[in-house]
Amino acid sequence: MSTPTNDSEPLGDAPLVEPVTGSVSSDPLEALDTARILQQTAAIPVVAGTNEPRVEHPADLASEVADPEVAPSGWNVLSIVSLVLALAVSPLAVVFGYIAVGQIRRSVQRGEAIAWVAVALGWVWTVLYVVAGVVLALTWLQVA
Numbered sequence: 386m387s388t389p390t391n392d393s394e395p396l397g398d399a400p401l402v403e404p405v406t407g408s409v410s411s412d413p414l415e416a417l418d419t420a421r422i423l424q425q426t427a428a429i430p431v432v433a434g435t436n437e438p439r440v441e442h443p444a445d446l447a448s449e450v451a452d453p454e455v456a457p458s459g460w461n462v463l464s465i466v467s468l469v470l471a472l473a474v475s476p477l478a479v480v481f482g483y484i485a486v487g488q489i490r491r492s493v494q495r496g497e498a499i500a501w502v503a504v505a506l507g508w509v510w511t512v513l514y515v516v517a518g519v520v521l522a523l524t525w526l527q528v529a
Contacts, residue, residue, distance in 0.1 A: 461489050464496035464503065471506035476514060478507030 402422045464485035471478035482504035489497045 458493050459495065461485050461492075461494040461496040461500070463488060464500035467503035467507070468499050471503040471510070474510050476507050476511040478503045479511060480507075482507055 463481055467478045467481035467485050482500045485500035
């Protein structure tokens with residue numbers, strides 16, 4: 386069995402690890418030699434001098450996910466709709482704004498700031514409508 390010498394080989398070309406033959410134990414996991422498997426496959430990089438796989442920092446993983454070379458694909462239409470609703474004094478801007486933020490974070494699109502502005506304005510209109518409704522209700526109850 387050969388050990389791959391090039392770490393840049395695609396994962397599909399890595400050789401399979403042959404099972405250990407010999408004594409059979411009652412627990413099948415006792416015979417599993419993870420250090421040997423990790424060293425003989427190129428699928429998981431191993432830190433030199435240890436038998437432990439390399440654990441990457443979450444910040445390093447985030448940089449791989451949000452690739453700066455990938456340009457945003459365009460504007461999220463729902464963020465623009467939520468801003469129009471917020472400017473039209475509608476509390477529905479909150480709902481559409483939150484949905485737009487979720488879509489933008491799952492895809493590569495522009496308009497997250499617009500969606501957050503729409504959410505904020507939508508909450509302002511919602512609070513103002515509730516206050517106005519309470520004031521009108523109390524005024525009507527006092528008159529009647």
